[in-house]
Amino acid sequence: MRLVQPSQRSKNTSLIRGAGIMRTNNLQVAKSVFEDLHLKLVLAGFGQVSQGWGRTEFVPTYNRLYYVVEGKCSIKAAGREFVASGGHLVVIPAGFPLSYRSIRGEKLVKFWCHFSAKIGHMQMFQMLEFPPYIEVLESEGNDLRDLFDRLLSAKQEAEDITALLKIHNCLSDLIIYLIERARPVRLNPVVTAAQRYRIHSYIEEHLAGPLSLEQLAAAFHYSPNYFIRYFKSIFHVSPHRYITQMRLEKGQWLLENSKWSVGKIADIIGMKPIPFAKMFKQATALTPTDYRRLHAGAQAERTDTMALRDTPAANRWQGAPCEHTQPSG
Template sequence: MDKEKQTFWRSYLSGLQLSVAVAAYTKVPPTWRDDDYVPDINKLYFIEDGEGYVAVGDERHYPKPGSLCLLPAERRQSYGTMGERTFSKYWCHFTAKLGGLHLFHALEAPVVVAIDDLPRMKALFDRLLDAHKSPDWTAGMHEQAALLEILAIFIEQARPASAVPADGAIQKMNAVLAYIETHLADNLTVEELAGLLHFHPNYFSRVFKRTTGLSPIQYVNRKRMDKARHQLAFSATSVSNIAFSLGMEPTYFSRMFKEHTGLAPSEYRDSFA
């Protein structure tokens, strides 16, 4: 992937929203099988032992021990056993979205990847399972952190091709995204951002959402919350000053932060203490 695309995808992926539905370790029974169904959630299998098959569309794969398998949401798929030596596997069902788009609709990734560092992957899945079962109030953050690292490894080793957006859109949107990044404290408007590309605001909004999965204002607010999370975690700056640095009144900032993270700013900061 060239430098321009890397710049775009780094900014794009920073807004990835994850949610784990279930995670476990299982020795599957001989009856483990389902054919030609379309789930609304992603599935991730890390195969430790055994044999079987997984399929997405018309492509069938036979993962070996040490493989990480991704069955993306809203794609026709199948799975099943091939004998008595069934899969022993870590597995996770999850959602991963960029705005309203499924992550693996935006990235064309293979179904099966052979993992280089097996002890690391096993340790990450152990962390994911421990966090998923934990009653601690910060367990969801640890759960997402483990899944994020697993997905990062999968994407790095898969080297997927970007399905969207097209190169021309990347070049244009890189300039807009960079402008947003350096003007988060300003009262950014759709008209101002559209003017950077000499687009009509309505057309700009359509192109922006098709490219990023978010409306311009949703994207600006997401980047503000990303910056706020970093400042709360790694600085002693007061909540009020963080809000002002982002061009927001403290009360409105706190309400928006809780909508985005589920935690008040002070609660989020305390989780890193």
């Protein structure tokens, strides 16, 4: 089965099940939400991680999926701590504290991808609540491995004009699989797009300044204490965390799409160069300079998954050794 073919999705029942994301009374809300879904792949790979793999208490600016093929690892994400093992598809949302580590004596082989998923200007995983992982059914394993393989192959095709479409198709199929298998339990229709947009736009227009909580609350005629609660009810994170995430995301975009220096970019997003570089590396595992180099052109795109080239696609998921390039997922 080739999930990338839209015409086949309604005919297949192995990965695309049709369980439905929402109950009937929320169907129209769900449709309107997903019409505005935007996906972007940041990094992807496959391999066996080294002993000592791990990071502690950082806030990623992009979402992560880990499909564990073999072994175990310990993960704490969005306040939930668990052990992921073979056959688990782990869902790690952006914008929440994350810690992960290998387990002594345990081999860990996994597919992984980092990506953004936004509905308008909102993170999809702030609007939908997923379980920390999905237990992939044995009958679905080969199809899911094939889907990740095709994502990695498309990622290598930097000079192919269809590569971006292939990547988008693969990411879309992964999101479909997540939704139909996990049945996310919350869709927040109460807060209107206009309410979110006003606050988001104000922050965006004032990113270059200090943008204190008091200033933000006053702009919308609330006391600071009430505004924090109101803000969390809309965005599901604190104002400080949301502003920091917006600054880092804009910094990422400027690193990819401008030739300005890191210092100039830091100034544009309202940060000092050293704190910006430190927080950027905490969030992405790359320095701003390394991130720019990675996304500079076709050669850098091919380098992203260079370690995969020595292992035939048909054998990658069968446990063949393949060390991660940095960052290691």
